[in-house]
Amino acid sequence: MNYTQEVTVSRHSSREERKAALYQIYVQVLERQPYAFERKQLVKAEDDFLHDKIGVKRFLKALGHSAVYLDEFYHGSSNLKFLELCFKHFMGRAPRDRQEMRLYCDILMRDGVQALITYMIDSEEYRKHFGCFTVPYSPQEETYGSPKAYLETFILNRELHGRRGKVLPTMLWHELGLTCDGGNCRLKNSLAAPTQPPARSQGDFLQMLRSMNPSDLEQIASALSADQREKLRQALMQPA
CATH class of the missing domain: 1.10.3130.20 (Phycobilisome linker domain)
Incomplete structure (x- = not known):
């Protein structure tokens, strides 16, 4: 296309x-x-x-x-x-x-x-x-407003539907430092699978995100403590 x-x-x-x-x-x-x-x-x-x-x-x-x-x-x-x-x-x-x-x-x-x-x-x-x-x-x-705006449009327009999952938009997985190729998210430059399963399933996590306001998700992306951010990343790394 x-x-x-x-x-x-x-x-x-x-x-x-x-x-x-x-x-x-x-x-x-x-x-x-x-x-x-x-x-x-x-x-x-x-x-x-x-x-x-x-x-x-x-x-x-x-x-x-x-x-x-x-x-x-x-x-x-x-x-x-x-x-x-x-x-x-x-x-x-x-x-x-x-x-x-x-x-x-x-x-x-x-x-x-x-x-x-x-x-x-x-x-x-x-x-x-x-x-x-x-x-x-x-x-x-x-x-463009910023190099990030150009990059996100470039990536999004070439992304196959569902390739990076159905939960996080591009701007948030960028801010979380994640790569989500293949639909499963992980830390950039990290190929290792999580050693412990997260406490929350991907399905529960999806339902939680659906109920959040944008202001809540902003806090997830930019205002979490290092420990909370790591827990979120581990949850996202769990296959759907």
Whole structure:
């Protein structure tokens, strides 16, 4: 996949051009093509798009609100990991900082999943980069807020879904000094498995993270004692 490829349709686009755009939408948002049973759930939106009744933006809302998208990325993930994936799929980038994550997490917790996706697609940033007819992609920014912002976008856009687990977003496992390739987290430059099993299972830990506010997770990432931080790392190193 070309993460900087711009694919645009218009009122004058042929059916074949719209089919190509539809393929690219699924690559960008689902990170794959839908399975046959999933396509049945999307058939109305697909038909409207291919017959020029709706544009890319309206199709994205239908896809993002669908059970197909939510079953793949929302159910089974922590809220913050889901938010990171929404940024990847609909904005083509990683979240810029914790403040932005807090803003969108508040929307998610207050108004729900569909409102979050609608807010993102209706944002001024989305309008500026993609309008109504361009498939989201990773736009080349003139400047980035920091080298970290560039690195996290670069990594996230090339990360296979689930490769680094479904709990911690990139910015937090960076701050914890972890590498999470393969879905299991460990200390960087450490190949040894933990000698003692953690007291909390990965499933329990996932449930705990789901119940936390962003401010709680900030404390985990930056305000824990050395002993507490090590316990957290050991818990994350436990296979799911």
